Amino acid sequence: MTFFSRPVSYVWKWELGASPIELWPLVADTDRFNRDTGLPMLTDARAPGEALGPGRHRLKMRLAGVPIEWEESPFEWVAPSRFGVVRRYGRGPLREMTVQVELEALATARTLLTYRVQVWPRGIIGAASARLQIGFLGRRSFGRVFELYAKGASQSHAEVGDDQGLPSTPSVGASSTLSPEAASRLRALITRLGELGHGRGLRERLARLLEEGHDLDLTRIRPYTLADEWRTDRRATLKLLLHTALEGILDLHWDVICPLCHGADEGTDALQRLPAGKVHCDSCMIDFESDLERGVELAFVPAARIRELQSGEFCVAGPRTTPHVFVQQLLAPGEVHELTPLLAPGRYQARTLSGKDGAFFDVVGDAGGVLSVAVEANGALRASPAVVGLSARVNLANQTDTEQLVLLELSGWGQDSATAAEVLVLQEFRDLFSREVLAAGRGGAVGTLTVLFTDLKGSTAMYKSLGDGPAFDRVVDHFRLLREAIEPERGSVVKTIGDAVMAVFSEPAGGPRAMLRAHRSLSQSSDAPSLVLKAALHAGPCIAVTLNERIDYFGSTVNVAARLAGLSEGADVIMSDRVRKDPGVAALLASEDVVVEAFRSPLQGVEGEAMLWRVRASTESGPDEHSPSATGGDP
Numbered sequence: 001m002t003f004f005s006r007p008v009s010y011v012w013k014w015e016l017g018a019s020p021i022e023l024w025p026l027v028a029d030t031d032r033f034n035r036d037t038g039l040p041m042l043t044d045a046r047a048p049g050e051a052l053g054p055g056r057h058r059l060k061m062r063l064a065g066v067p068i069e070w071e072e073s074p075f076e077w078v079a080p081s082r083f084g085v086v087r088r089y090g091r092g093p094l095r096e097m098t099v100q101v102e103l104e105a106l107a108t109a110r111t112l113l114t115y116r117v118q119v120w121p122r123g124i125i126g127a128a129s130a131r132l133q134i135g136f137l138g139r140r141s142f143g144r145v146f147e148l149y150a151k152g153a154s155q156s157h158a159e160v161g162d163d164q165g166l167p168s169t170p171s172v173g174a175s176s177t178l179s180p181e182a183a184s185r186l187r188a189l190i191t192r193l194g195e196l197g198h199g200r201g202l203r204e205r206l207a208r209l210l211e212e213g214h215d216l217d218l219t220r221i222r223p224y225t226l227a228d229e230w231r232t233d234r235r236a237t238l239k240l241l242l243h244t245a246l247e248g249i250l251d252l253h254w255d256v257i258c259p260l261c262h263g264a265d266e267g268t269d270a271l272q273r274l275p276a277g278k279v280h281c282d283s284c285m286i287d288f289e290s291d292l293e294r295g296v297e298l299a300f301v302p303a304a305r306i307r308e309l310q311s312g313e314f315c316v317a318g319p320r321t322t323p324h325v326f327v328q329q330l331l332a333p334g335e336v337h338e339l340t341p342l343l344a345p346g347r348y349q350a351r352t353l354s355g356k357d358g359a360f361f362d363v364v365g366d367a368g369g370v371l372s373v374a375v376e377a378n379g380a381l382r383a384s385p386a387v388v389g390l391s392a393r394v395n396l397a398n399q400t401d402t403e404q405l406v407l408l409e410l411s412g413w414g415q416d417s418a419t420a421a422e423v424l425v426l427q428e429f430r431d432l433f434s435r436e437v438l439a440a441g442r443g444g445a446v447g448t449l450t451v452l453f454t455d456l457k458g459s460t461a462m463y464k465s466l467g468d469g470p471a472f473d474r475v476v477d478h479f480r481l482l483r484e485a486i487e488p489e490r491g492s493v494v495k496t497i498g499d500a501v502m503a504v505f506s507e508p509a510g511g512p513r514a515m516l517r518a519h520r521s522l523s524q525s526s527d528a529p530s531l532v533l534k535a536a537l538h539a540g541p542c543i544a545v546t547l548n549e550r551i552d553y554f555g556s557t558v559n560v561a562a563r564l565a566g567l568s569e570g571a572d573v574i575m576s577d578r579v580r581k582d583p584g585v586a587a588l589l590a591s592e593d594v595v596v597e598a599f600r601s602p603l604q605g606v607e608g609e610a611m612l613w614r615v616r617a618s619t620e621s622g623p624d625e626h627s628p629s630a631t632g633g634d635p
Contacts (some may be wrong), residue, residue, distance in 0.1 A: 009132055011116045012139055016150035020103035020111050021342070024080030024597070026149040027101065027113065030318030032216050036148075041312035044282075045069050047296075054285070054353040054405040055330070057316055060091075063133070063360040063407045068092035074405050077319040077581065078341045079326045085318075092194045094119055109118070109154070113146060121534035153392045178211055187208060189247045198240050200240050206240065210302055213241040220264060221254065221300040226230035235490070237420055239428050241300050241426055246432050250300040255422065257295050260353070261322050261617030264297070271420070272439045284353055292544055297421040305430040327408040330373035331375070331398035338395050345390065347411045350383045352404050359383035360411070368392050375404045424544055424551050425491035425506045427483070437546040442555060450505040450539040450579060451553065452491070452515070455534040457570035475499055477533050478522065485518040486510075494552060500565070504542070504553060511537040512615060515573045516592060519617060523571075535583035536564035536574040563604055567612065593618045 003568030018025060025033065045060040052058060062069065064186040069091040077083035084100040100116040117134055121127040178186065190207045194200060203557035209217070209226075222471075244250045254271055255264035265281045268274055274296060278287040290296055302309065319328070326348075327341050343363045350373045351358030357383035361371060367389035374382045374397040398404045421599065423429050427438070438444060456478065461472040479501065483493055486503050489510030493538045494502045505511045515535045522531050540557035579585055580596075589596055595616045600609040 007118050007120050008135075008228070008229055010135055010139070011123065012115045012142065014113045014115075014143055014146050015106065016111045016113055016146060017109075018082045018111060018150040018153040018561055019109045020105050022109075022153040023103060023111055023113070023149060025320060025323070026153055027103065027146070028077065028079070028083055028318065029216070029320035030315040031076070031084075031313060031321070032214065033145060034314035035216070035310075036145045037138075038294055039063070039314055041314055042316075043313075051285075053403060059316065063092075066092060066129075068094075074328065075318055076329050076332050077327070078329075078339050078619075079319065080342055083319050089122075091121055093129040095122050095126070096120040111150075112477050117143060123358075140482075178307055185209065186249060186306050189244075189249050192247055193240065193243055198243065202230075202232060202236070204242055204539065210307060211328045218302055219249070219311075220253070222416065223298070223300070223418045230415065235426075236421075238426070240433055242426075242428055244397055245300060248303055252433070252436070253299045253301050255297045255299050256290045257417070258284055258286070258296050259295065260286060260351075262324065263321060267299075271436050274439070276354075276439070276442065291446075292420040292424070292444040293416075294421075296444075297417045298420060298423045299418075302508065314491060322409070325404075325407050327394065327410045329406050330434055331396060331404050331406055333403065336395065336397045338393060338517075340391070340393050341408070343392065343408075344410065348408055349411050350381050350406065350408050352379070352381065352406055354379050354404070356380055360476070361385070362387045363390060363392070365389050366391070370395060373397070373406065373408070375400055375406060376431045377401075393422040420444075420564055421449075421544070422506055425449065425490065425492050425504050427487040430492050430494075430551065434550060437549060437551055440545060440546060443545040446542050446544045446553075448539060449542045449553065449557070450491075450511045450537055451542065451558050452486075452501070452503040452505065452511050452535065452537050453562050453565040454501045454503075454515075454533055454535045454563055455568075456499040457568075458536050462531075463590060474531060478533070481521045482518055482533075485514040485521060489514040495550070502553075502558075502562075507584060508537075508539050508579050508582035509588050510572055511579065511589055512575065512585055516594070516615075518619070519573075532566035532570040534565060534570050535572070536561055536566075537579045538564055538576040539578050556605055560603065564612070567601060568615075571616065573615045575613045575615060577613070580613040589615065597628055 003250060040061050040063055042059045042061040045058045048255065050058070051100060052071070056070070059072055059192045060069040062068070069088065070087045070089040070202065073086040075083060075085045080103060082100065082102045087097045089095055089097070097119045102114040102116075104112040104114070106112055115383040117138070119130045119134060121130050123301070151337065186207060190203050193203050221241070221242050223238040224234050227234040241250060245252050251269060253267050253269055254274060255267040256279050257263070258265050261281065261284050263281065266275055266279055277289075277291065278288050279290050319325070326343055327339065329337055331337060345363055347360060347362050349358040349360050352375055356379050359373065361383045364387060365515070368391040369385065369388040370386055371388045371392050371394045373394065376382055377399050379400060396406050398406070444456070456475065456489070459471075459475070466474070479496060482501055482503075486505075489503035489505060490507060491503050491510050491514060494504055500505070505514070515533075517536070518535075519533060522533055538557055538561035540560070541555065542553045542557050543555045545552055545554045560576065564576065568574050575585070595615045595618050597616075599612055599614060601612055
């Protein structure tokens with residue numbers, strides 16, 4: 001080895017005015033960090049059909065005009081204390097580089113950040129390049145960015161601090177300035193949103209985000225994540241963004257989500273252009289079928305006339321590309337590794353990229369313990385014990401004869417996703433974006449929905465006695481009352497069929513709550529007197545389809561709900577056993593002044609008699625509630 005090919009090491013330390021848990025979302029966001037320190041964009045350098053090891057990438061870029069190409073090993077990290085990566089170069093002034101970043105908690109919410117770099121130059125040019133680009137320019141730019149992150153992180157935590165796990169990424173770092181024309185256009189449109197009923201505080205936060213936010217914070221605006229950061233109501237925030245998109249400030253974007261890494265692998269600006277068939281995830285090296293229930297998420301991006309974003313990647317597969325993953329560790333065959341992560345409470349899954357089922361465990365309480373995670377010889381995962389504490393030590397073991405990338409990830413990631421299935425049920429979306437439909441002839445599973453069918457009792461006689469015009473006016477009034485009852489319960493009216501209404505709810509309890517409110521409203525309304533409503537509810541899996549140029553729902557669940565409506569006597573709600581046994585529905589009926597009657601009835605398509613429930617408002621002479629014990633299957 002020549003003198004100029006010997007490894008060169010750099011160790012830099014900064015004491016920063018924020019805690020590791022505050023700094024982690026920024027420091028570990030390697031794509032953001034590389035942008036902010038002035039590194040160039042990179043591109044995929046894999047040959048067609050080239051297969052690399054688990055979590056590995058082949059990348060290239062130009063630095064100071066010099067072409068550089070390398071193979072990148074998987075990032076390894078333990079949140080929020082350390083991460084690192086190894087790069088082996090096939091082209092450029094270096095042969096290899098390792099980076100290790102450590103965050104050590106100090107007293108009074110401060111952090112000692114240690115940045116270690118070791119490089120193996122390729123000759124005298126490589127040695128000189130390393131000393132200039134890394135030793136001199138790198139240290140100066142890295143320190144500047146870390147100080148900026150510490151300032152932004154501490155301010156963000158003071159404003160919207162969160163002690164439930166790792167905080168969301170504050171909007172700090174490099175940002176773009178809007179042109180005067182775009183700024184004026186944005187402010188005019190934000191004012192217009194006030195006329196639509198959106199509060200000034202929420203509008204101002206959105207305006208500031210679009211004016212001052214980092215490009216990375218705007219390339220994929222996730223409504224529920226944004227609401228959690230702002231500490232605002234999720235539904236109100238989603239409605240604001242939908243109205244903002246209608247006004248041309250934002251654009252809709254439907255992201256196809258990988259079931260393993262939860263990354264947005266493909267996307268489109270219209271539902272009807274969602275990719276059909278299998279989708280490939282480059283990070284996880286898997287093909288998967290996307291579905292509307294969990295595999296497609298609605299996000300937003302600024303409209304080009306408001307703000308142009310810098311596109312491209314500056315780093316791939318860093319820790320913050322998968323923020324739900326608290327630990328990622330590469331293990332050689334037979335290797336055992338011990339670490340101490342800072343886990344948040346919740347249910348976790350240990351998994352590898354092999355495609356085999358993972359192993360689950362729960363993190364609760366302050367007690368520690370030792371969690372043992374083993375990749376067994378057949379590739380299966382084992383985690384024991386089933387429950388550990390927040391400060392548990394973790395032992396990872398690879399008992400196979402191949403390299404394994406082991407991940408410990410927090411389950412329940414879909415809870416902060418505005419999935420397509422959920423958005424399609426939102427009345428605001430159906431009203432504002434009625435042209436957003438699925439491709440012709442294509443249906444998509446949307447999971448379990450509660451389906452409502454209503455009808456008016458004695459409507460034929462009403463038309464005869466009142467005449468068509470006055471009777472129709474009353475029917476329209478009843479449609480309005482139904483909509484006012486359904487929309488607040490996370491439901492939406494799908495269609496009207498004569499005097500009947502079909503609606504869907506994302507949660508079972510929304511259906512009976514809306515119908516009890518509707519019955520009360522109709523009985524008290526002077527606009528729609530003497531109208532008696534029949535209603536029925538059933539819950540189960542549904543398929544979203546496009547019918548008559550609108551999103552509609554199809555399947556046996558819809559058919560059963562429609563048949564149940566025929567059993568309603570008016571001023572009641574017929575519920576299937578599945579709806580009645582939902583915990584939310586049970587709690588609702590226990591709190592309402594209602595009579596609940598069980599009965600059985602034959603139902604087309606259901607073997608034997610189905611167990612059903614009739615719910616009515618209680619009368620003064622009747623009991624508060626009657627809930628006979630009964631068993632029976634779902635119709």
